[in-house]
Amino acid sequence: xxxxxxxxxxxxxxxxxxxxxxxxxxxxxxxxxxxxxxxxxxxxxxxxxxxxxxxxxxxxxxxxxxxxxxxxxxxxxxxxxxxxxxxxxxxxxxxxxxxxxxxxxxxxxxxxxxxxxxxxxxxxxxxxxxxxxxxxxxxxxxxxxxxxxxxxxxxxxxxxxxxxxxxxxxxxxxxxxxxxxxxxxxxxxxxxxxxxxxxxxxxxxxxxxxxxxxxxxxxxxxxxxxxxxxxxxxxxxxxxxxxxxxxxxxxxxxxxxxxxxxxxxxxxxxxxxxxxxxxxxxxxxxxxxxxxxxxxxxxxxxxxxxxxxxxxxxxxxxxx
Numbered sequence: 001x002x003x004x005x006x007x008x009x010x011x012x013x014x015x016x017x018x019x020x021x022x023x024x025x026x027x028x029x030x031x032x033x034x035x036x037x038x039x040x041x042x043x044x045x046x047x048x049x050x051x052x053x054x055x056x057x058x059x060x061x062x063x064x065x066x067x068x069x070x071x072x073x074x075x076x077x078x079x080x081x082x083x084x085x086x087x088x089x090x091x092x093x094x095x096x097x098x099x100x101x102x103x104x105x106x107x108x109x110x111x112x113x114x115x116x117x118x119x120x121x122x123x124x125x126x127x128x129x130x131x132x133x134x135x136x137x138x139x140x141x142x143x144x145x146x147x148x149x150x151x152x153x154x155x156x157x158x159x160x161x162x163x164x165x166x167x168x169x170x171x172x173x174x175x176x177x178x179x180x181x182x183x184x185x186x187x188x189x190x191x192x193x194x195x196x197x198x199x200x201x202x203x204x205x206x207x208x209x210x211x212x213x214x215x216x217x218x219x220x221x222x223x224x225x226x227x228x229x230x231x232x233x234x235x236x237x238x239x240x241x242x243x244x245x246x247x248x249x250x251x252x253x254x255x256x257x258x259x260x261x262x263x264x265x266x267x268x269x270x271x272x273x274x275x276x277x278x279x280x281x282x283x284x285x286x287x288x289x290x291x292x293x294x295x296x297x298x299x300x301x302x303x304x305x306x307x308x309x310x311x312x313x314x315x316x317x318x319x320x
Contacts, residue, residue, distance in 0.1 A: 025049075128149070
């Protein structure tokens with residue numbers, strides 16, 4: 001039975017941060033030491049990684065934080081329960097940690113330009129040197145920053161490579177990794193208007209690029225972001241499927257979808273970095289005029305012209 005000295009409160013809602021924290025718990029064998037206060041997409045993602053969990057309601061934070069030695073938060077947008085819990089932990093002398101996923105828009109996760117530094121936890125955990133550089137650019141206090149690695153990336157790269165080594169794939173599969181753009185809350189980064197592109201325009205360009213190869217062996221699969229509406233592309237997929245092989249993925253495991261694909265295309269989702277690290281060809285495609293891809297990985301191919309997207313898909317088909 002856990003004592004107060006080793007109990008951990010885990011607070012998460014956002015999918016990216018949830019994947020990161022759940023993988024950290026798995027890698028460090030901490031499952032039985034944690035109180036899980038999870039909402040939204042985080043629930044399914046945590047249980048996919050750790051198995052069934054006894055979940056706590058958000059209103060129990062006031063009682064479980066004082067009984068614990070650490071608070072670990074997954075951050076997404078300016079998620080008020082995270083900020084409230086950090087302040088509560090500080091008042092009680094409980095160590096607080098925020099584990100930051102992705103490589104963009106860190107400061108805004110902790111509040112407005114006027115108060116975000118006051119809302120920071122004792123430690124801000126980062127996945128790599130790119131993330132550290134971004135945190136420094138956003139003027140995070142140096143003494144709060146700690147690079148602890150990316151257990152989610154490590155675990156899933158191994159799984160993708162193992163699946164690709166053991167499986168067989170027929171034809172050629174293009175995986176479009178959608179992300180929250182049109183539905184993006186204004187406090188989580190750029191607004192939909194500021195992106196100057198949307199998921200439907202990207203899907204349309206990818207579909208035309210796939211069709212231009214004039215091969216019946218090509219299949220386009222759309223994978224939704226956990227925070228997106230499940231029917232977001234249903235009408236578009238129905239219309240496109242009259243002329244080519246297009247479908248929506250119902251696979252819950254992102255590693256399986258990436259392993260079964262020959263090229264992964266998205267805007268600036270972290271899934272592109274996962275595919276790239278696992279050795280699966282990955283492309284950031286954002287139509288010209290759109291807000292440029294902000295992923296820092298230099299070896300990620302970036303395309304802004306649909307003509308070059310067609311050429312890249314054709315090249316990958318030829319090289320298969």
